[in-house]
Amino acid sequence: MSGEAGPGTSGPEIDGPETAAPRTGNPRTADPKSGGLEIRGLEVRYGPVRALRGVHLAVPRGAVAAVLGANGAGKTTLLRAVSGTLRFHRGAITSGTVAFGGLRIDGVAAAAVVRRGVVQVPEGRRVFARMTVAENLRAGALGVPGRRAAAARERVLELFPVLAERAHQRAGLLSGGEQQMLAIGRALMAGPSLLLLDEPTLGLAPLMAARIADTVRQINAQGTSVLLVEQNAAMALALAERAYVLEVGEVALSGPAADLAASDEVRRRYLGVGMPETDRPVGTDLGPGHEGHERLERHERTRLARWTA
Numbered sequence: 086m087s088g089e090a091g092p093g094t095s096g097p098e099i100d101g102p103e104t105a106a107p108r109t110g111n112p113r114t115a116d117p118k119s120g121g122l123e124i125r126g127l128e129v130r131y132g133p134v135r136a137l138r139g140v141h142l143a144v145p146r147g148a149v150a151a152v153l154g155a156n157g158a159g160k161t162t163l164l165r166a167v168s169g170t171l172r173f174h175r176g177a178i179t180s181g182t183v184a185f186g187g188l189r190i191d192g193v194a195a196a197a198v199v200r201r202g203v204v205q206v207p208e209g210r211r212v213f214a215r216m217t218v219a220e221n222l223r224a225g226a227l228g229v230p231g232r233r234a235a236a237a238r239e240r241v242l243e244l245f246p247v248l249a250e251r252a253h254q255r256a257g258l259l260s261g262g263e264q265q266m267l268a269i270g271r272a273l274m275a276g277p278s279l280l281l282l283d284e285p286t287l288g289l290a291p292l293m294a295a296r297i298a299d300t301v302r303q304i305n306a307q308g309t310s311v312l313l314v315e316q317n318a319a320m321a322l323a324l325a326e327r328a329y330v331l332e333v334g335e336v337a338l339s340g341p342a343a344d345l346a347a348s349d350e351v352r353r354r355y356l357g358v359g360m361p362e363t364d365r366p367v368g369t370d371l372g373p374g375h376e377g378h379e380r381l382e383r384h385e386r387t388r389l390a391r392w393t394a
């Protein structure tokens with residue numbers, strides 16, 4: 086990683102790549118009550134492509150942490166490594182650990198990671214387009230006991246009243262912003278302790294993006310931790326307590342979000358280039374992992390079919 090992105094250019098409070106390790110020791114022995122996410126020395130590969138290297142990151146319980154970085158920096162890969170969905174994209178953790186609530190979750194199947202309370206909202210608002218809004222929400226509550234699912238549904242509809250109004254509409258007919266609300270709502274149906282959000286404002290008009298940001302704040306205020314990946318650096322730094330900047334698969338900078346927002350380095354490289362992709366139409370940001378999304382969707386459909394059979 087380039088030395089130019091180190092602490093010298095960014096103020097004393099910001100950790101450079103060498104000092105980004107979280108405080109706790111072995112995740113196997115970490116305090117389960119801490120409830121936080123701890124990533125240590127993470128390396129991820131897609132076949133010969135190394136997408137992440139030596140990544141340390143922590144999201145304490147109840148916190149919002151943001152991950153910034155240019156296209157291809159490895160942000161989505163990081164979320165996949167946490168949610169156990171790498172294998173749907175032909176990727177694998179080749180080194181390091183991911184722990185949540187003091188227990189290792191690397192190597193744990195995606196459905197089991199959800200049961201541990203970690204749920205990802207994938208990039209590109211992957212709602213089930215042909216299913217209704219209500220069916221999409223129900224799909225998010227697979228395996229959740231009835232009473233808890235009903236409470237989760239109530240919470241979701243309170244956060245997003247428009248989803249109640251559109252309950253019987255096909256998800257594919259919703260606007261981009263409404264689809265994003267549905268994608269977040271579906272994730273919340275599982276009652277997560279940690280929500281992984283991948284570019285939730287991508288392609289949305291500024292007003293809708295601000296609404297989504299408000300909702301993220303609300304969700305966090307209700308007790309859910311958030312790991313937020315965003316190219317809209319200004320928004321992410323305003324929401325998060327702590328932030329990480331990924332560059333070509335490595336943590337180049339990390340520290341309190343306010344310090345990063347004030348750093349010349351971050352201002353020059355990431356602020357003011359906040360939303361370069363707002364012109365992209367909703368749902369077309371497929372990138373190299375597109376096939377994987379389809380595999381993941383097939384996997385979810387199979388689970389759904391088993392459940393409804």
Ligand SMILES: Nc1ncnc2c1ncn2[C@@H]1O[C@H](COP(=O)(O)OP(=O)(O)OP(=O)(O)O)[C@@H](O)[C@H]1O
Nearest residue numbers: 131134136155156157158159160161162174373374
């Ligand atoms: N399924 C895949 N197969 C092979 N390479 C992949 C796959 N998914 C991602 N990559 C590669 O891994 C690296 C990190 O990609 P990733 O999508 O995690 O970056 P990102 O920061 O989320 O970028 P973006 O903002 O464009 O989504 C890139 O070099 C990308 O080309």
